[in-house]
Amino acid sequence: MTISLFMIWLLIGCTLVTWVPRVLPFMFVRNIQLPKVVVKWLSFIPVCILTALVIEGLIIETDDAITIDWQVLLVLIPTLFIALKTKSLSITVIGGVIFMALIRFFT
Amino acid sequence: MKVSNSEATLHENTFLQGAKDCVPTLFGYMSIGLAFGIVGVASHLSILEVACLALFVYAGSAQFIICALLVVNAPLSAIILTTFIVNLRHLLLSLTLAPYFTRYSLLKNIGFGTLLTDESFGVAVNKGLQQGKLYDKWMNGLNITAYVCWVISCTIGALFGQWISNPEIFGLDFALVAMFVALLVLQLEHVKSDKLKHNLFLIVLMIVFMISLSFVVPSHVAVLLSTVFVATIGVVTSK
Structure with missing residues (x-):
């Protein structure tokens, strides 16, 4: 059970830089009325960022190029199908993990 | 009621x-x-x-x-x-x-x-x-x-x-x-059915932006930039 001094500074720094972006909007949106165009812009954020996070999971970064993780791409198809069919978070996650385990087991 | x-x-x-x-x-x-x-x-x-x-x-x-x-x-x-x-x-x-x-x-x-x-x-x-x-x-x-x-x-x-x-x-x-x-x-x-097409269009744009940007910036930066760009395109192209 040890913690180094370097680690303590790291924890303080990283805690601050992850906390401030999360909290700032909650502190300031209370006092201002957001313009209509901003509200509209924000309404597109969920679909955009969720798509981005899925694609990020597909990308393998190497030194000066990127490749597509074909295993993830392959498993993505049945996972998307389960999500569309069941509309259930839990079933999609468990189904996706099982597909991924099977693919890795057989390749 | x-x-x-x-x-x-x-x-x-x-x-x-x-x-x-x-x-x-x-x-x-x-x-x-x-x-x-x-x-x-x-x-x-x-x-x-x-x-x-x-x-x-x-x-x-x-x-x-x-x-x-x-x-x-x-x-x-x-x-x-x-x-x-x-x-x-x-x-x-x-x-x-x-x-x-x-x-x-x-x-x-x-x-x-x-x-x-x-x-x-x-x-x-x-x-x-x-x-x-x-x-x-x-x-x-x-x-x-x-x-x-x-x-x-x-x-x-x-x-x-x-x-x-x-x-x-x-x-x-x-x-x-x-x-x-x-x-x-x-x-x-x-999403209301009349706006679904628009949202799917934005998803396709996101995929294009994410993959292209990942060639030049780290993927977590690509997440930020693509989201900001495409949400803006969303506002401009919506009726």
Whole structure:
């Protein structure tokens, strides 16, 4: 059970830089009325960022190029199908993990 | 009719209901948390250090990147700056959710923001679209359940880390991607049918932007830039 001094500074720094972006909007949106165009812009954020996070999971970064993780791409198809069919978070996650385990087991 | 409606709404928005609505995402937190604990120990962190990262930084992708940078002996400033950029997307998540909570006190709002994650954002934004309103107790139930589960999972992962060397073979790392796919589908569920085409167009644009930008910037920067660009295109192209 040890913690180094370097680690303590790291924890303080990283805690601050992850906390401030999360909290700032909650502190300031209370006092201002957001313009209509901003509200509209924000309404597109969920679909955009969720798509981005899925694609990020597909990308393998190497030194000066990127490749597509074909295993993830392959498993993505049945996972998307389960999500569309069941509309259930839990079933999609468990189904996706099982597909991924099977693919890795057989390749 | 009105009375039963508001009763139903109250019943749907308790702390317990928030915790229940968190359950579908817990599998994701557990598998990624366990994986993080294992990776942390493999990167020569102590169990206490792994637990502290989960407890204070509380950000899956950032925690993994911190480990990767520690292994290559990156300087403190570089690690903190990278963590900042990786997690900057939370600014967008918070900005999207915050308007639902303006009627609550500053302190409560700080609480909602402090424990916000990609997943709790996904669940909350769906709930918000469903019922038009979000409640403090429900949000805290959702957030605190996720937080407790994350810290415990990371710590257990670190405890077992010495025995498991390759968590990937179980497919657990895919839990995160699967969760984002499901949250995206649920999100599209609430889009009115006449706007579905527009949203699908934005998704295609996102894919193009993400892949092209990833050639020139790290993928977590691509996440930020593509989202900002495409949401703006969304505003310009919508009727």
